Amino acid sequence: xPTNTLTACPTCSADISGYATCRxxxxxxxxxxxxxxxxxxxxxxxxxxxxxxxHATDNPKPITNAxxxxxxxxxxxxxxxxxAVQKAHMALAxxxxxxxxxxxxxxxxxxxxxxxxxxxxxxxxxxxxKQWAESVWDSWKNEHQKIKELIELHS
Numbered sequence: 001x002p003t004n005t006l007t008a009c010p011t012c013s014a015d016i017s018g019y020a021t022c023r024x025x026x027x028x029x030x031x032x033x034x035x036x037x038x039x040x041x042x043x044x045x046x047x048x049x050x051x052x053x054x055h056a057t058d059n060p061k062p063i064t065n066a067x068x069x070x071x072x073x074x075x076x077x078x079x080x081x082x083x084a085v086q087k088a089h090m091a092l093a094x095x096x097x098x099x100x101x102x103x104x105x106x107x108x109x110x111x112x113x114x115x116x117x118x119x120x121x122x123x124x125x126x127x128x129x130k131q132w133a134e135s136v137w138d139s140w141k142n143e144h145q146k147i148k149e150l151i152e153l154h155s
Contacts, residue, residue, distance in 0.1 A: 009021075009022035009112070011054070011055045011057060011058055012054045012055060012108060012109075012112050012113075013108055013112065014112035014113055014114040014115075015112075015114045016114070022055070022112075022113065025113045025114055025117055026047070026051050026113050028117060029047055029113055029116060029117050029129075030044065030047065032121060032125065033046075033047050033129070036126075039083070040081060040083050041081050041082055041083065042081065042082030042083040042085075042086060043082050043126055043129055044082060045071060045075075045082035045083070045085045045086050045089075046071075046075055046082055046085075046129050046130065046132075046133040047113070047116075047129055047132075047133075048068075048071070049067070049068040049069075049071035049072050049075070049085070049133065049136075050068075050072065050113075050129075050132050050133040050136045051113060052064055052065065052067070052068035053065065053068040053069055053072055053136045053137070053140060054108075054109060054112070054113075054136050054139075056068070056102065056104040057104050061099075062098075062099040062100065062101055062102075063099045065099075065101075065102050066099040066100065066102070066150065067089050067092070067093075069102060069137075069140060069143065069147045070088065070089070070092065070147060070150065070151060071085045071088075071089060072133055072134075072136060072137035072140070073137065073144070073147045073148065073151065074088055074151075075130075075133055075134075075137070076133065076134045076137040076138075077137075077148075092154055097154070100146065100150065102140070102143045102146065103142065103143065104140075105139045105140055105141070105142065105143075107139060108139065109132070109135035109136045109138070109139040110135060111128070111131060111132040111135045111136075112132075113132070115128065115132070116128045116129055116132050
């Protein structure tokens, strides 16, 4: 992996030393989650949504942030499995909609993809993934009501 002179992601402040970008850390974590042994749980969906929401200012399309926040809401508040979140995303994507803009939080979550990747693989890392997703969701508290109303509107 090529290294970069940057040592922190400019968007989420993750330590990226040893990697070219924060996305490279995410890709490495994706290798882990996509090989996960429980296809119904599908923990990969949690990292997709957490990473996208934590990097919301980098996302040019409103649908990316809307789906990330919807996924985090369904996980954190409604206790959906990753597979159930994925199915909800697929159902929402069937109809073209204009997705609202969301104002990213000023405060960054205390957990980043780097902390998750640094956690020992297995149950500890799986728990770190859940904590990351919940911390990203919590950081968006100013948009929680908007997401809940969006879900009710499109359910």
